[in-house]
Amino acid sequence: MSGYSKPPLALRLGILAAILLLLLALPSAALLWMTAVPGRSWEGPLPPPTAPETALAARLERHVRAIASVPHNVGHPEALARSAAWIEGNLKGLGYQVTSQQVDDVNGVPVANLEAVVPPADQKSPSLVVGAHYDSVGDAPGANDNGTGVAALLEIARALAPLRDRAGLRVRLVFFVNEEPPFFKTGRMGSLVYARRLRASGERVQAMLSLETLGFYSDAPGSQHYPWPLGMLYPATGNFVAFVGTVGARPLVRRAVGTFRAQTRFPSVGGTAPAFVSGIDWSDHWAFGEQGVPALMVTDTAPFRYPYYHSAQDTPDKVDYPRLARVTAGLARLVASWATISSRPR
Numbered sequence: 001m002s003g004y005s006k007p008p009l010a011l012r013l014g015i016l017a018a019i020l021l022l023l024l025a026l027p028s029a030a031l032l033w034m035t036a037v038p039g040r041s042w043e044g045p046l047p048p049p050t051a052p053e054t055a056l057a058a059r060l061e062r063h064v065r066a067i068a069s070v071p072h073n074v075g076h077p078e079a080l081a082r083s084a085a086w087i088e089g090n091l092k093g094l095g096y097q098v099t100s101q102q103v104d105d106v107n108g109v110p111v112a113n114l115e116a117v118v119p120p121a122d123q124k125s126p127s128l129v130v131g132a133h134y135d136s137v138g139d140a141p142g143a144n145d146n147g148t149g150v151a152a153l154l155e156i157a158r159a160l161a162p163l164r165d166r167a168g169l170r171v172r173l174v175f176f177v178n179e180e181p182p183f184f185k186t187g188r189m190g191s192l193v194y195a196r197r198l199r200a201s202g203e204r205v206q207a208m209l210s211l212e213t214l215g216f217y218s219d220a221p222g223s224q225h226y227p228w229p230l231g232m233l234y235p236a237t238g239n240f241v242a243f244v245g246t247v248g249a250r251p252l253v254r255r256a257v258g259t260f261r262a263q264t265r266f267p268s269v270g271g272t273a274p275a276f277v278s279g280i281d282w283s284d285h286w287a288f289g290e291q292g293v294p295a296l297m298v299t300d301t302a303p304f305r306y307p308y309y310h311s312a313q314d315t316p317d318k319v320d321y322p323r324l325a326r327v328t329a330g331l332a333r334l335v336a337s338w339a340t341i342s343s344r345p346r
Helices: 009-035 051-067 077-093 143-163 190-200 247-263 285-290 321-339
Strands: 099-106 109-118 127-133 170-176 205-212 241-246 268-273 295-299
Touching: 009 268, 051 077, 051 143, 051 321, 077 109, 077 143, 077 170, 099 190, 109 143, 109 190, 127 143, 127 190, 127 321, 143 170, 143 205, 143 321, 170 190, 190 205, 190 285, 205 285, 205 321, 241 247, 241 285, 247 268, 247 285, 247 295, 247 321, 285 295
Parallel strands: 127 170, 127 205, 205 295, 241 268
Antiparallel strands: 099 109, 109 170, 241 295
């Protein structure tokens, strides 16, 4: 084209450098956006345990030993039934009515989700689901995965009992069956069966919290690992509890972390990531996300920290009950504070 002359070389190189910087900055900005959460995590030594926390730790240990001392799943149906009976008995002892939701028989073994409800003052109020799966994988006793989540949920039920008929939300406390392989992300996964039926009922569900593998903590440097590239942003010491979800759950994750940090002196992290990031949807919150419900997982990060994950060594003696008690108490405060108001996650 007549009259055209190339820009000087220095200008062309400057433009190219600016484009490259922009291409590098965009993924970094997206990563920071996904992982940004409010508040400050507790740092330094933990305060001495209170008398209620010490008593809570003892109750949590009793639950874990009763539920998860031996493998319990459809391959071990008698043990699975005993775990379910412990859950149901404790809920009834707290004054709850327990509903059993049957899942299709698996190899001739009848299995069920168990639910207790904290009813709201106004029956038109939306619901908050707090859940944990009570089955173990294969021949693993499943003390941490997920006896700890079940124990925490039982103690959250204890803490919420005084809110019955006074809450601003309907709190559904659900103990799911068939979370572990080979049922994970299939039509026989207990939480997916539950979430589908809840959606079909037309009930408004504000959010779902999945309590998953909550009982292992380490103060050793390098004890925490992550899928790439999250290790660049999070601590290398596995002494914290994590609130995680897929990107669509970002407002919920931010609200949960902010509430927990405001009320609980315990290390915490939070963030979201796309579903293809390893581990981000490895629990019952996946099922609710599939039904369009904002959902997150609260976890000690399981295989990214716990050396006995999905193994026969996942036994009750591996659980750090004093720290599990602090996390459980913090989660109980979080749920109770949400249950007294009906605002949506911000």
